[in-house]
Amino acid sequence: MKTLILSTAIAALAAGAALAEGHGATVRMGTEGAYPPYNFINDAGEVDGFERELGDELCARAELTCEWVTNDWDSIIPNLVSGNYDTIIAGMSITDERKQVIDFTENYTQPDPSAFVAVAGNDVDLAGAVIAAQAATIQASYVAEMGATLLEFATPEESIAAVRNGEADAVLADKAFLAPVVEAEADLAFTGDDVLIGGGVGMGVRQSDTELRDKFTAAIQSMKADGSLNAMIAKWEIGEQF
Numbered sequence: 001m002k003t004l005i006l007s008t009a010i011a012a013l014a015a016g017a018a019l020a021e022g023h024g025a026t027v028r029m030g031t032e033g034a035y036p037p038y039n040f041i042n043d044a045g046e047v048d049g050f051e052r053e054l055g056d057e058l059c060a061r062a063e064l065t066c067e068w069v070t071n072d073w074d075s076i077i078p079n080l081v082s083g084n085y086d087t088i089i090a091g092m093s094i095t096d097e098r099k100q101v102i103d104f105t106e107n108y109t110q111p112d113p114s115a116f117v118a119v120a121g122n123d124v125d126l127a128g129a130v131i132a133a134q135a136a137t138i139q140a141s142y143v144a145e146m147g148a149t150l151l152e153f154a155t156p157e158e159s160i161a162a163v164r165n166g167e168a169d170a171v172l173a174d175k176a177f178l179a180p181v182v183e184a185e186a187d188l189a190f191t192g193d194d195v196l197i198g199g200g201v202g203m204g205v206r207q208s209d210t211e212l213r214d215k216f217t218a219a220i221q222s223m224k225a226d227g228s229l230n231a232m233i234a235k236w237e238i239g240e241q242f
Contacts, residue, residue, distance in 0.1 A: 001240065010045065026065050027212065030053050030085035033070040033217045034155055035177060037236045038091035041049075041070070050236035051089045055110060057228070058203075061219035074136050075152055077101055080204060086212065087205055091174065093138045093198030103207045105217040107200030112239040113174040114139050114197055117163065117182060120189040124169050132159035132168035139172040176238050 031039045033047055042048040047068040059066035070083045080088050080102060082099040093111070094104045116131070118124045127148060133140040136150035151168050154160045160181060162168040171178075175194060182188050203220075205213045223229035230241040 011083075017072065025057065026067050028069050028078060028085035029059075029066050030069050030071050030080060030088050031055075031090040032073050032076065033093050034073070034157070035174075036180070037176060037238065038174075039089075043063055050232065050238055053093065053236075054229075054232055055089045055224075057223065057232075058216055058219040062215040062221055065217065072154070073134065077204065081206060083206075086209065087203050087216070089203050091201055091203055094200060094202045095138060095140075095198050098204070101207075102204045103209070103213055104202040104204055105219050106214055107202045108220050108223075109233065109238055110240040110242065111196045111200050113175045113179055113194035114142070114172055115190050115194050116170045116192045117160070117178050117188050118170040118191045119163060120187050122169070122191070124191050126170060126192045129169035130167075132162040132171040133173065134159050137173075139174075140157040142195065142197050143172055160188075175207050 031047055031051060033041045037050050039047060039049040039051045046052075047070065052068070055066065055068075071079050071085070073090070076088055076090060077098070079085065088102070092098070094107055098104070116124075116126060127146065130149040130151060131143045131230075132151045132153060133143050134156045135154060140150060140152050151159075151162055153162065156173055156177060159168070159171045159173065164187075165173050170191060172195075178190070182190060203213075203216050204225055205216075220229070223232075224242050233239065233241050
């Protein structure tokens with residue numbers, strides 16, 4: 001993920017602590033709204049996708065009233081810490097680096113395979129390639145660590161466009177996100193091996209909000225126990241079930 005300024009998080013601690021005492025009537029669920037099938041904006045202008053359905057069910061099980069808020073990915077963690085919303089539910093993988101700034105619930109997906117996509121028919125040497133990825137993601141960090149040339153973009157759509165226009169040799173993203181794109185566009189194809197990164201996807205909360213974290217974790221555990229989470233994962237074709 002993109003380096004976060006820890007002093008900014010510390011400065012916002014007072015706001016987070018106040019909210020931790022009690023969220024009042026409504027818990028604000030922050031998402032990106034631009035990463036199908038996890039989250040996207042539908043034709044009615046509403047947040048939709050796997051995480052919308054999941055989040056609504058988790059709020060019901062936790063007996064919380066929730067509302068949805070959208071935020072650009074590159075500032076989604078700082079705006080959580082600053083108190084602009086109370087959770088992140090946005091396809092965010094649990095990593096040690098992110099845990100320095102925020103806390104996470106138990107994971108609600110297994111680590112999802114990430115995959116490379118290139119122009120169909122191109123023989124791409126990934127180790128020496130120019131690879132596009134969305135900024136502040138585990139995929140961007142992985143590309144940097146593998147020694148390839150990293151091109152970062154604000155949105156996942158821009159990272160795919162970089163492959164189409166020849167700016168990048170390949171793009172690395174969650175396979176669940178890339179699969180419908182490859183299926184719809186004959187000029188793009190998977191290349192190389194899938195990679196597993198991160199510790200699965202969880203809800204992000206402020207480090208002071210332990211009560212809220214535990215309520216959502218209990219709801220996630222109840223969905224795992226009764227099979228409803230696996231049914232939802234299968235419906236949205238997110239990845240491996242629990």
